[in-house]
Amino acid sequence: MRIIRKTTEMAVWSQAERQQGQRIAFVATMGALHEGHLSLVREAKKRGNRVVVSIFVNPTQFAPAEDFAAYPRNFVRDRGLLETEGVDVLFHPAAEDIYPPGNQTHVEVKELSKILCGARRPGHFQGVATVVTKLFNVVRPDVAIFGEKDYQQLQIIRRLVRDLFLDVEIVGHPIVRESDGIAMSSRNEYLNADERKAARCLSRSLHRAECLVRRGETSAKAIAEAVVAELHNEPLAVVEYVTISDVETLEPLEQIRQSALLALSVTIGQARLIDNKVLLRSSGE
Amino acid sequence: MRIIRKTTEMAVWSQAERQQGQRIAFVATMGALHEGHLSLVREAKKRGNRVVVSIFVNPTQFAPAEDFAAYPRNFVRDRGLLETEGVDVLFHPAAEDIYPPGNQTHVEVKELSKILCGARRPGHFQGVATVVTKLFNVVRPDVAIFGEKDYQQLQIIRRLVRDLFLDVEIVGHPIVRESDGIAMSSRNEYLNADERKAARCLSRSLHRAECLVRRGETSAKAIAEAVVAELHNEPLAVVEYVTISDVETLEPLEQIRQSALLALSVTIGQARLIDNKVLLRSSGE
Numbered sequence: 001m002r003i004i005r006k007t008t009e010m011a012v013w014s015q016a017e018r019q020q021g022q023r024i025a026f027v028a029t030m031g032a033l034h035e036g037h038l039s040l041v042r043e044a045k046k047r048g049n050r051v052v053v054s055i056f057v058n059p060t061q062f063a064p065a066e067d068f069a070a071y072p073r074n075f076v077r078d079r080g081l082l083e084t085e086g087v088d089v090l091f092h093p094a095a096e097d098i099y100p101p102g103n104q105t106h107v108e109v110k111e112l113s114k115i116l117c118g119a120r121r122p123g124h125f126q127g128v129a130t131v132v133t134k135l136f137n138v139v140r141p142d143v144a145i146f147g148e149k150d151y152q153q154l155q156i157i158r159r160l161v162r163d164l165f166l167d168v169e170i171v172g173h174p175i176v177r178e179s180d181g182i183a184m185s186s187r188n189e190y191l192n193a194d195e196r197k198a199a200r201c202l203s204r205s206l207h208r209a210e211c212l213v214r215r216g217e218t219s220a221k222a223i224a225e226a227v228v229a230e231l232h233n234e235p236l237a238v239v240e241y242v243t244i245s246d247v248e249t250l251e252p253l254e255q256i257r258q259s260a261l262l263a264l265s266v267t268i269g270q271a272r273l274i275d276n277k278v279l280l281r282s283s284g285e
Numbered sequence: 286m287r288i289i290r291k292t293t294e295m296a297v298w299s300q301a302e303r304q305q306g307q308r309i310a311f312v313a314t315m316g317a318l319h320e321g322h323l324s325l326v327r328e329a330k331k332r333g334n335r336v337v338v339s340i341f342v343n344p345t346q347f348a349p350a351e352d353f354a355a356y357p358r359n360f361v362r363d364r365g366l367l368e369t370e371g372v373d374v375l376f377h378p379a380a381e382d383i384y385p386p387g388n389q390t391h392v393e394v395k396e397l398s399k400i401l402c403g404a405r406r407p408g409h410f411q412g413v414a415t416v417v418t419k420l421f422n423v424v425r426p427d428v429a430i431f432g433e434k435d436y437q438q439l440q441i442i443r444r445l446v447r448d449l450f451l452d453v454e455i456v457g458h459p460i461v462r463e464s465d466g467i468a469m470s471s472r473n474e475y476l477n478a479d480e481r482k483a484a485r486c487l488s489r490s491l492h493r494a495e496c497l498v499r500r501g502e503t504s505a506k507a508i509a510e511a512v513v514a515e516l517h518n519e520p521l522a523v524v525e526y527v528t529i530s531d532v533e534t535l536e537p538l539e540q541i542r543q544s545a546l547l548a549l550s551v552t553i554g555q556a557r558l559i560d561n562k563v564l565l566r567s568s569g570e
Contacts, residue, residue: 007450102534104395105414105448111389129390137450163390165292165422249387 001083003090007097007138013089014052014140023048026141026168028132031055032072032186033081036176040145041085043173047143053082054091054135056098061127067270072189091139098134107133109156109163115250116152116243116263117274128153129160136161136168143169147176149183151263151276155250175275177203183275190271194236198268201234202275205242209262213279218256220244223279231266240265240272247278256281286368288375292382292423298374299337299425308333311426311453313417316340317357317471318366321461325430326370328458332428338367339376339420341383346412352555357474376424383419392418394441394448400535401437401528401548402559413438414445421446421453428454432461434468436548436561440535460560462488468560475556479521483553486519487560490527494547498564503541505529508564516551525550525557532563541566 004010017024025048027040044051055078062068075092082090106126112118113125136144146154154172161170176184181203182196191199205227212223227242242264244253253260256279263276289295302309310333312325329336340363347353360377367375391411397403398410421429431439439457446455461469466488467481476484490512497508512527527549529538538545541564548561 011450011452100447102444103448104397105445106393106395107390107449108393109390134448134450137452140452159387160390162385163388163419164392165296165419167296167422167425 001079001087001090003079003092005092005094005097007093010052010089010091010093010138011140014138017050018140018142022050023143024050024052024139024141026135026139026144027051027053028135028144028146029053029055030057030071030186031078032074032189033078034176034184034186034188036147036149036184038081038085039176040147040173041082041087043145043171044143045086047145047171048141050088051086052089052091052139052141053087054093054139056091056093056095056131056135058098058127058131059095060099060130061124063121063123066121067187067190070190072186091135093138098131106130107160107164109159112152112156112159112250115252116241116245117265118152120240120265125153125156129156132157133160133164133166136166141168143171145171145173148172149175149185149274149276151261152250155248181207183273185273187271187273191269195269195271198234198236199266199271199273201231201237202264202266202273205230205264206262206275206277209279210277213256213281218281220253220256220260223256223262227262227264231264236268238267240267244279258282286364286372286375288364288377290377290379290382292378295337295374295376295378295423296425299423302335303425307335308428309335309337309424309426311420311424311429312336312338313420313429313431314338314340315342315356315471316363317359317474318363319461319469319471319473321432321434321469323366323370324461325432325458326367326372328430328456329428330371332430332456333426335373336371337374337376337424337426338372339378339424341376341378341380341416341420343383343412343416344380345384345415346409348406348408351406352472352475355475357471376420378423383416391415392445392449394444397437397441397444397535400537401526401530402550403437405525405550410438410441414441417442418445418449418451421451426453428456430456430458433457434460434470434559434561436546437535440533466492468558470558472556472558476554480554480556483519483521484551484556484558486516486522487549487551487558490515490549491547491560491562494564495562498541498566503566505538505541505545508541508547512547512549516549521553523552525552529564 025044107129310329392414
C-alpha cells in the first residue's frame with residue numbers, strides 16, 4: 001500500500017492510473033476506522049480495480065465548540081487495517097495542503113444543508129461539501145462510496161455532484177451495526193460502558209417506528225412521537241431531533257406515502273450520535 | 286464548427302478529444318462578441334489544438350435590478366464570427382441544463398468577491414464562480430483564457446482553480462481597446478453618440494495615473510484623487526469607485542511599491558462601465 005501525503009503526488013498517481021484504463025474507487029474517511037468504514041472499502045474493491053482511501057480530519061466541518069481536537073485519531077492502527085484490506089493508496093494530506101495560505105473558496109449545497117444536522121451544526125455541511133469537492137478533484141475517482149449512516153451528507157454529495165457536473169458515480173452503502181443494533185461510529189469511542197448500553201435506544205426506536213409502519217401507521221407525527229417516547233425511556237439520552245422527511249430532498253413529511261427517511265440525533269454523555277432508517281410502506285409484510 | 290447545446294453531449298465530445306491527446310482551449314463568453322472576445326479566441330487557438338467557446342448569458346450573475354433581460358444577444362452574428370475564427374465547438378447551453386430543477390449548489394470565493402465590483406453587485410461573483418466551475422467541469426479544458434478587463438473576475442477564477450484543485454491552466458489576456466482608448470465591452474452598445482464620446486474619460490483617467498506614477502508618485506490617495514478629478518471633468522460620468530489595490534489579493538494599498546491595480550467603475554447613461562490598469566513603478570521610464 002502506497003501512502004501519499006501531497007495533493008500533487010496524489011493527482012499524478014491518479015492520472016497515470018486513469019490513463020492506463022484503471023477504474024479508481026474512493027472512500028473518504030476521517031480515520032478512527034471501524035467495520036463500517038471497512039465495509040465501504042470492500043464495496044470499493046468490488047467497484048474499481050484501484051482503491052484509494054483518504055484519512056483527513058477536516059477542520060472546517062467542525063464548529064468552534066465541537067470535538068475537532070478530541071476526535072479519535074489512530075493512524076498506525078488505521079494504516080494496518082487498510083493494508084490488510086488490500087487498499088492501493090492511503091491518501092493522508094496535511095491541512096495546509098488542502099487549505100493553503102489565501103484559500104477562500106467554499107462550496108455550499110444550500111437547502112439540503114439547512115435542515116436536520118445542518119440546523120444544529122452551522123457551517124458543518126459547507127465544510128463537508130468543500131472538502132469533498134477538493135478531494136474529488138485531487139483523487140479524480142470514477143466511483144466514490146459513502147455510508148448511509150450520514151444520510152444527509154450522502155444526499156448533499158449526490159446533489160453537489162449533479163449540480164457541479166462532477167464526473168464521479170456516488171454509491172451509498174448500508175449502515176453497519178454492532179450485534180446489539182448500535183450503528184458503528186468513531187464517536188462511539190466517547191461512550192463509557194453504561195452509555196454504550198444506553199445508546200441502544202437509537203436503533204431500538206427506529207425498530208419501533210418500522211413496526212408501526214408495518215402495522216399501517218402513515219402519520220409522521222404519530223411515528224415521531226412514538227420514537228421520542230421510546231428514546232425518553234432511556235434516562236441518559238438527550239434527544240436533539242427526530243424527523244421524518246422525503247428521502248431525497250429531506251423536506252419534512254406529514255404523511256408517509258411510499259417511503260420516508262426517519263432520522264434522529266441523540267446526545268449520550270459526550271457523544272452526539274446519529275442514526276436513521278428508510279421506512280418503506282410497500283414492504284409486503 | 287459544431288454547435289452543442291446539451292451538457293452531456295459537450296462532456297462526451299470533450300472526453301473523446303482528450304483521449305485522443307488533443308489539448309482543449311476554452312473561452313467562456315456571454316455572447317455579443319467584439320474584438321476583445323475574438324482576441325481571446327485567437328489566444329486560445331495558440332494554446333490548444335481544439336477550441337471551445339461558450340455563449341451563455343448566466344442569469345445568476347445578474348442582481349434582480351440589473352440588465353439581464355436587456356443584455357445584448359445576437360446569436361446569429363456571434364456564430365458567424367466564431368465560425369470565421371475557426372472555432373471547433375460553440376457550446377450554447379440552455380439555462381435549464383446548467384441549472385436543472387433542484388439545483389442548489391453554489392461556489393463562492395469569499396474575500397475576493399466582497400470588494401470592488403463585488404461590494405456593489407451582491408451575489409455577482411458567486412454567480413460567476415458557480416457557473417465557471419460548472420462550465421469547466423462540463424468542457425474540461427486544459428487551458429482557459431479570460432480577459433483582463435474583468436480583472437477581479439480573473440483573480441477570482443485563478444483563486445477558485447487553485448483552491449478547488451481544478452485541473453485547468455488560467456491565462457489572462459490584455460484589454461483590447463478601440464482606437465480612441467475605450468475598452469471593448471458588450472455594454473458599450475448601451476451608449477449613444479454623446480455617451481460613447483464621454484466614455485473616453487475612463488481610459489484617459491488611467492493614462493493620467495500612469496503619468497503620475499512615471500513621475501514618481503507613490504501615494505495611492507494622490508493618484509486616486511487625480512483619477513477622480515479627471516473623471517469629474519466629464520459631466521456625463523458618474524463615478525462608482527476608483528481603487529488602488531494589490532494586484533493579487535485586491536486589498537487596498539496606501540503606497541505603491543512595485544505594482545498596483547488601478548480599477549474603476551463609472552456609469553454613463555444606462556451603461557455601467559469598468560476599466561483598469563496595472564501601474565508599474567519599475568518601468569525604467
